[in-house]
Amino acid sequence: MSLETVIRWVWPGIGRVNPDTVQRYAQLAREGLDQLDPVPDLRWRNGMLRLDVERDEVDYWWLQDAVRRGEELVQAGEYEQAGELLERAVRLWTSRPFADLLGHPAEHRRSIADADLWAPAYDVLLRALDGLGRSQDVLRRLDDLPFDHHRHYRLAVHRIKALYVVGRQRDAMGYVQAVRRALLDNDEIDAADELLRQHDLLRGSTLPTSPIVVRHNGSRPPERVAPDLLPQDVDFVGQAEPLERLHSLTTPRTGEPARGVVIVAGPAGIGKTALVVHWGHRVRDRFPGGVLVANLSGYSDRTIVDPAQVVDDFIIACGHRPDGSPQERTFLLSRLLGERDTLVILDNVRDNDHVRDLLPRLAGALVVITSRRRLTSLGTTVGARRITVRAMTPSDADELLITQLGPHRELDAADRAGLVERCSGLPVAISVATAFAATCPDGPIAEVADQLTRRRLVVDLGDQDGTVNVGALFAQSYDSLDEPERRLFRVIGLHPGPDISIEAAAAGDGRTMLDTNRSLAKLIEAHLVEQPVVGRYRLHDLLAEFAVYCAETDEPADRHATVERMLRFYLAAVTDAACLAYSTYLRPPGSAEIDQHPVAFVDNVHAREWFLRERNNLLAAIVFSASDVDLRRYTYRLGDPVATFCDRFGAHEDSLRIRDLTVRVTTLTGDHEDLTSSLLGSAMTKLTLGEVVDARRTLEEALRLAIEHDVPRGRSAALIHLGKLEMVRGDTAAAMNWWRQGMALVEENNDDEGRCWYHYRIATVLAANDQHDEAFVRLDEARRIALRIREQSAHAAILIEFGILHTVRGDHALAASHLARARGVAEGIPDQRETARACLALAELDIAQGRTANARGTIRVALDICEQTRDQVVEAPALVALGTVCHADGEIEDAISAWKRAADLYLRMGNITRAAAVHDRVRHLPTGDVAIPVSRPAGSQVTVDE
Structure with missing residues (x-):
């Protein structure tokens, strides 16, 4: 398919779609195809998307071949073989083709599939069933069709014939009238006449019918009684949604009988039986034929109830004796249930096979099933609809x-x-x-x-x-599984996070993703595992406790190995993601030994999206590793890339918790390089949060360790952060002293990333001291390095400083260009702090040009980011700018409020000079026209005494 064709099918009505988006979805499709065996080949060739796969692996062609072969078997009278073949064929497609695609191409292909594929397949299947005398199965299959079969003449004839055979003459005649009316409404007069002709032929022919049971003394059986086997109702509370859903699915349109199968599924102990019994008491008057209930004991210690026994019990409940052969008793029950609307409740069904033979005998009634399993295949075989009961609110x-x-x-x-x-x-x-x-x-x-x-x-x-006993209920479901599924259940119980991906589950399971995926499907079917969204799995809280309890039966070494495989998965994946998302990120020491790449990231956007999905699991994995002395070697190696992501996304509190935890662990393990890095990360985050005193203490300890144990990168990072701290406090001279020391160190160690940042930092001091030309020189060098090493956060910061300098010099067009680019780069990373700084600098540019309305909106964006991230270093000058705008617009009280909040933040960060200047502005508010101050370079942020 060409790119244009793909877009027309997948995104109908959208003029243009970025080709990169298509490439990305193709890559995700490959990941799904990789789980198949053999693996199909999906790739771009000469501008076309091509899928190479064997013809017999494609359901469409397999179904066509099956229809052709089935036709031959029916012609030869081999009805049973034909039926088995077509049963397998129609089970291939459990939903309509391209069901999730909108637009004309998909709808056109669906209509072709109905006419040329589905209808012929079901025609052959129904002829085979008819040849075997299975008229009830014919009706069941017609009710199950995934398309409107009334439009297909041959299928309509199958229904008419089957209704006559099972003795439902009134239904047959009503059906003929309804279909004929629909055909006439569509001006299909010839088809309507042919339908009547076929009906007359069927009615006039001799068709086998359900036998009438006669007693041995020659008398007819007694009149049918309306049984009421409902258990006593309980004090039922809540579950309004599944109750309403059950009522909706079981309420027929006016004049139609209440028939079909509804499955009420959910985990053990969730209240399925209580819900159905409560609902049954509410609707029992709708069923003049009565209510029949059978507990099939699917998970109890008692023997599973045999379907034949259920048939006999129901016949007796209807006031008849279960005489005759099994086939005669089945026909009798079908006739009794077809006479009047009857509700049948089959409680505690174990699996699909448990009711496979019973359901055709109950075709004349509305059947409600409760089960701990989803009973997925019943949706295909009998058209069952399902309601899932979830935990109470x-x-x-x-x-x-x-x-x-x-x-x-x-x-x-x-x-x-x-x-x-x-x-x-x-x-x-x-x-x-x-x-x-x-x-x-x-x-x-x-x-x-x-x-x-x-x-x-x-x-x-x-x-x-x-x-x-709750555990005993869970154990019944657990024990019904095979060992691979029981083991996977225990593995998920050992997973430290709130949910788990297929990749992480396969890592813990120690099997292929294909095998693990199959086992997950069985766990979902058994309602032991939930799948809240595609590709994510979780355990109910009490089932999670039960899973841990079950896992305690495994050998300690096996449990340890399982957890370690999952930690290694997360370490490899998050390290790959950080390296892809942030090009200058350096792998923590020891990460190189993890040579696997468990997640195939398409690009840096994919890597960041993966982190956001896995964030809670990664945090839990870090905490778990710190709690086990044998797993502490993972704490820092996991913590460093996770904290890096948190910093860039503005989740500074999470970052600080991670850094402080890695400080404690690396202190215990005695790894000085990891401890230095952890201290530096902690100090950097504390500084962002305005905790200047703690940040200084932590930085001084990191610098001492870096010098004592010869960690050059640690020493360089400590010096740059000490300079930043002094800039926050307003001491540019002290900041310059630290940064000149750091520049000498990075030059000595040929550290390009360090050179980039030090040139930028020194430029901010030069700008604050009005040495603009020297600042431009430093910024040009920093930008050159940043572009070469692809350090995006540095690039954004450098562009912001260019914009601030141009604003101060009155070059507003250049300033706007640099700042707009800076915001785009920062948002693309994303780097929340640099985004907020870019917005603040843009607002200052608007203030300088008297555009207070524009400035107000951009300041609000910056303040919203600061509120989310608790970044007080940027929040303080943003509040000063907000006060300036409010004052200019005559909103004096709002200006005073903003400036007072800014002054408090400056005091908290130790910048007494800036706090005093803000207070002075409040005390000496001008009474005349307001002078709009010109913004200052990044080092000084916003001045308040101009």
Whole structure:
């Protein structure tokens, strides 16, 4: 396909799409294709996107071949073989072709698929089923079709014939009338006449019908009774959404019978049975044929209930004797259920096979299934629709807790909230907790509630006085799995973060992504693992506790190896991401031994997006590694790239927590180079947050270590940050002293990145001292190096300083050009601090030109960034600029408020001179016209005494 064709299919209606975007999606598609065996080849050739794959690996061609072969088998009378072949064929496509694509090309191809592929395939399948005498399966298959089969004449005839065979003459005649009416509305008069002709032929022919059961004494059976097997309703709370969904799916259009299959699925203990029983009591009047209920014991210790037994029980409940052969009893139940609308509830279904033979016998009723599994294939085989029951909301769980505690056992709101949080919205856990509270009548209930940890709820409580044990419920689902899936469940339990990707899961699992993905699908099917979004997996909180409990049965060495594989995955991936996102980032010592590249990053944008998705997992991995003496070697190596990302994204508090943790760990391990780096990172973040005193103390310790243990890069970084600290305090002479020492050091060590930053920093001092020409020379050299080494943050900072200098000199056009480029570079990295500084400098340029309205909006952007990142170094001058704009617009009170806040920040950072100048401005507010001050270079930020 050409690029234009791809865009027309995937992005219809959009004029142009960046080719890089298409390339990126193609790369992501390759990652998905890599999980197949054999792996198809997707690549660009001569400007065309080409997918090389074997013909028999493509479902479209396989289905066409199957239809052709099935036709031959039906012609030869080999109905069973034809049916098996076409059953496999139509299962290939569980949804319509290109279901997620809009626009004319996809819709046109879907219509072709309906007419030329789906309809012929189902025609052959239904002829095979008809040849086998399986008319109920014909109707089931027609209900399951993924397209409007009423438009296809041959399929409509199949339905009419099957309805006559199963004894539903009234339905057959109603169907003919409805389809004929639709054909006439579309002016398809010939088709409508042919439909009537076929109906007359069928009605006049001798068709096999369901037998009428006759008693041995020759009398007909008694009239059908309307059974009511619903258990007693419970004090049901919450779950409004699944209740409404169940009501919607089971409410037919006016005049239509209530039929079909609905699956109510969810993990053990989530309240599926209680929900269905409660709903059943609400709607029982809709079912004149009664309510039949069978507990199939899919996960209990009892023997799984046989479908034949269910048929006999239902016949008896309807007032009949289960006489005759199994086939006769099946026909009898089908007839009884088809006479009047009946609700059938099949509770606790284990898997698809458990009800595969039973469902065709219940085709005349509305069947509601509860199961811990998703029962995905029933959507294909019987057209089942599914509702997933999820954990209760905190408010619903709180209401359930109050209800179950009763009026004589009260907890205050705070204690209830803590208990609800530990029960994680699982009704069975709340029941266990309240039952435990009832067994401890002597102690204050708040103290009892405090004892209920998640581990106790899952493992220790229950199995007394008839109370269910939560862990035992989970174990039933867990034990039903094969060992690869049970092991993967334990692996996910050992994962330190809140969710996990397929790549991280495969790393911990120690198998291929393809094998791990297959096991994940089975865990999702069993409702032991959730998939909140595509490619992300997580455990419910209590299931996570159960997974850890199960993992404790493994050997300690195996558990350690599993966790270490996941830490190595995160270390390799985040280091690759940092190197790609920030070209001058240096891998921490020891990272080179990780030679794997587990994530194929397309570009730096992909790398940054990956970090944002994995941020919480990475933070958790760092904390976990620090807690295990055998894994502490990962703490700094993970922490350094993660903190680097956090700094650039403005997450300074996260960065500081990481740096302080790595300081503690590297102090224990005695690695002086890592400790120096950690101290420097901590000091840099403290300085950004305005914690000047702590920052100085940390920098001095880092400099001492760097000199004592000969760490040149550490010494250079300490000197540059000490200079920055002095600039924050307003002492340009002290800053210049530190930076001249640092420049000599980087020249000695031939450190280009250091040269770049020192030239820039020295230029800010020169600019602050009005030595503009010398500052331009330094900035030109810094820019040349930054471009060569691709140091984007330095490039943005240098452009900002150029813009500030041009503003001071009155070259407003040049200033605007430099500052606009600086903002674009900073936002593209993204670097939140440099973005805020660029916005502030643009605002100062607007102030210099009297454009206060423009300045106000840009200052607000800078202040919003500072508020998110807690960057007080940039926030203080931004507040000064805001006060200047407010004052110029006559908003005196707002100006005073902004300046006072700025003065407080300057005092906190130790810049007494700047704080005093701001206070002076407040005290000596002019009463006449306001003079708009000219902004100063970056070193001095915004002056307040002009």
